[in-house]
Amino acid sequence: MANKADQAYDVLERMITFQELPPGSLVSEARLMERTGLGRTPVREALQRLARERMVEIHPSQGVFVAATSIEAQLKVLELRRSLEELAVRLAAHRATTAQRERILELAEVLAAFDGDDPQEFGDLLKQTHTLIVDAAHNEFISLSMAPLQGLSRRFWFAHLRDPKTELHEAADLHGQILRAICHGDETKATDASLQLNDYLTDFTYRTLRHQ
Amino acid sequence: MANKADQAYDVLERMITFQELPPGSLVSEARLMERTGLGRTPVREALQRLARERMVEIHPSQGVFVAATSIEAQLKVLELRRSLEELAVRLAAHRATTAQRERILELAEVLAAFDGDDPQEFGDLLKQTHTLIVDAAHNEFISLSMAPLQGLSRRFWFAHLRDPKTELHEAADLHGQILRAICHGDETKATDASLQLNDYLTDFTYRTLRHQ
DNA sequence: ATTGGTCATATGCCGGTTGTACATGACCGG
DNA sequence: CCGGTCATGTACAACCGGCATATGACCAAT
Numbered sequence: 107m108a109n110k111a112d113q114a115y116d117v118l119e120r121m122i123t124f125q126e127l128p129p130g131s132l133v134s135e136a137r138l139m140e141r142t143g144l145g146r147t148p149v150r151e152a153l154q155r156l157a158r159e160r161m162v163e164i165h166p167s168q169g170v171f172v173a174a175t176s177i178e179a180q181l182k183v184l185e186l187r188r189s190l191e192e193l194a195v196r197l198a199a200h201r202a203t204t205a206q207r208e209r210i211l212e213l214a215e216v217l218a219a220f221d222g223d224d225p226q227e228f229g230d231l232l233k234q235t236h237t238l239i240v241d242a243a244h245n246e247f248i249s250l251s252m253a254p255l256q257g258l259s260r261r262f263w264f265a266h267l268r269d270p271k272t273e274l275h276e277a278a279d280l281h282g283q284i285l286r287a288i289c290h291g292d293e294t295k296a297t298d299a300s301l302q303l304n305d306y307l308t309d310f311t312y313r314t315l316r317h318q
Numbered sequence: 319m320a321n322k323a324d325q326a327y328d329v330l331e332r333m334i335t336f337q338e339l340p341p342g343s344l345v346s347e348a349r350l351m352e353r354t355g356l357g358r359t360p361v362r363e364a365l366q367r368l369a370r371e372r373m374v375e376i377h378p379s380q381g382v383f384v385a386a387t388s389i390e391a392q393l394k395v396l397e398l399r400r401s402l403e404e405l406a407v408r409l410a411a412h413r414a415t416t417a418q419r420e421r422i423l424e425l426a427e428v429l430a431a432f433d434g435d436d437p438q439e440f441g442d443l444l445k446q447t448h449t450l451i452v453d454a455a456h457n458e459f460i461s462l463s464m465a466p467l468q469g470l471s472r473r474f475w476f477a478h479l480r481d482p483k484t485e486l487h488e489a490a491d492l493h494g495q496i497l498r499a500i501c502h503g504d505e506t507k508a509t510d511a512s513l514q515l516n517d518y519l520t521d522f523t524y525r526t527l528r529h530q
Numbered sequence: 531a532t533t534g535g536t537c538a539t540a541t542g543c544c545g546g547t548t549g550t551a552c553a554t555g556a557c558c559g560g
Numbered sequence: 561c562c563g564g565t566c567a568t569g570t571a572c573a574a575c576c577g578g579c580a581t582a583t584g585a586c587c588a589a590t
Contacts, residue, residue: 323542
């Protein structure tokens with residue numbers, strides 16, 4: 107990675123996503139400098155960005171709070187993600203290059219074959235999926251808008267997994283369907299699959315409400 | 319405004335939107351520190367944010383370029399804005415509080431009465447319109463996604479105005495229709511008006527292609 | 531128990547330092 | 561004399577560490 111600010115962002119996002127920094131916990135620039143081994147400027151810039159994406163809350167003179175994973179917030183994220191993702195997958199199905207379709211099919215097969223229950227490993231696959239889709243849509247502004255939403259969704263999902271094995275499989279399947287539809291250029295099927303994924307995520311969110 | 323970074327952002331966004339910093343021009347942190355009278359950190363943070371929103375391009379060790387107003391980029395912005403705004407106005411029509419509806423109606427009347435040709439003055443009204451709409455949608459993530467798009471749209475529009483008086487009136491009318499539909503809670507009318515606005519913007523973009 | 535003051539600790543902010551990319555001009559070879 | 565290459569200077573963002581300031585906790589005095 108070119109600059110340290112992006113490095114810092116990646117590290118912090120991972121730490122937050124995988125609960126190494128639990129929701130609601132209070133950290134501090136100094137603490138994060140130690141844990142990442144990076145200087146203050148990179149950490150600070152990463153935090154600004156995370157704050158804008160609602161992953162942390164910066165309270166001046168108090169500290170940096172890792173945002174809580176609230177169900178209402180998650181429902182609002184999904185409300186937006188549904189529309190955006192529908193657009194993204196439609197465009198992707200329409201515009202993906204041949205090379206991109208090949209990579210997409212590849213990933214779909216990896217997802218189908220996935221049989222582990224390691225969230226971290228699966229998280230990387232999810233991230234790749236999201237990246238491939240928005241890249242294939244050939245609209246940088248969509249990636250820009252969706253990336254934070256997908257980050258937030260992933261975090262919520264990982265934070266509230268109760269039966270990892272089952273959920274991972276279901277998610278893998280849903281993502282796989284989207285990828286295959288995109289690969290075949292079937293816009294209708296792709297948007298349908300995307301809506302199904304979002305239905306699943308919404309349902310998942312409501313389920314955590316009951317279990318909590 | 320509380321912190322200087324936000325101040326810096328507002329100032330720089332205005333300077334870019336109203337061509338005080340022309341597209342493609344090369345600036346530098348030092349220059350902007352002079353022109354804004356602010357320190358380095360606020361200017362830097364504002365630039366990072368503007369870069370993320372594609373208003374400027376930061377080339378390390380070279381300088382900061384004010385992004386060119388490209389037609390292709392603008393079409394992509396609009397492609398996304400169309401979906402997002404449709405969602406935003408539908409939610410706004412559905413969820414706006416009584417107080418918000420009053421403010422919205424007020425602004426609609428101001429827009430209808432608008433008879434000037436000062437882009438800067440009109441720009442503030444547009445910004446207010448966008449803010450009211452996304453606030454009324456009661457979904458902070460939508461505001462977060464849309465704000466940059468609206469900023470980019472405004473900039474492109476102001477940069478390529480050929481007949482300000484006429485265009486300002488048309489834009490005022492289109493925005494007014496959206497506001498009134500939201501105020502009355504008519505979701506269908508609101509989304510229709512929103513699509514009309516986006517049609518106008520798209521058409522406007524293609525027109526600049528011909529004139530250039 | 532409450533209030534006043536002090537202290538530890540946080541981010542906001544600043545200015546200096548470092549590393550890097552580019553332009554310029556000198557130098558060398560044909 | 562000309563073309564190409566390399567050293568050098570310059571201008572910039574990236575980064576760092578320290579100072580200024582705000583805030584909340586804690587403790588003592590009433």
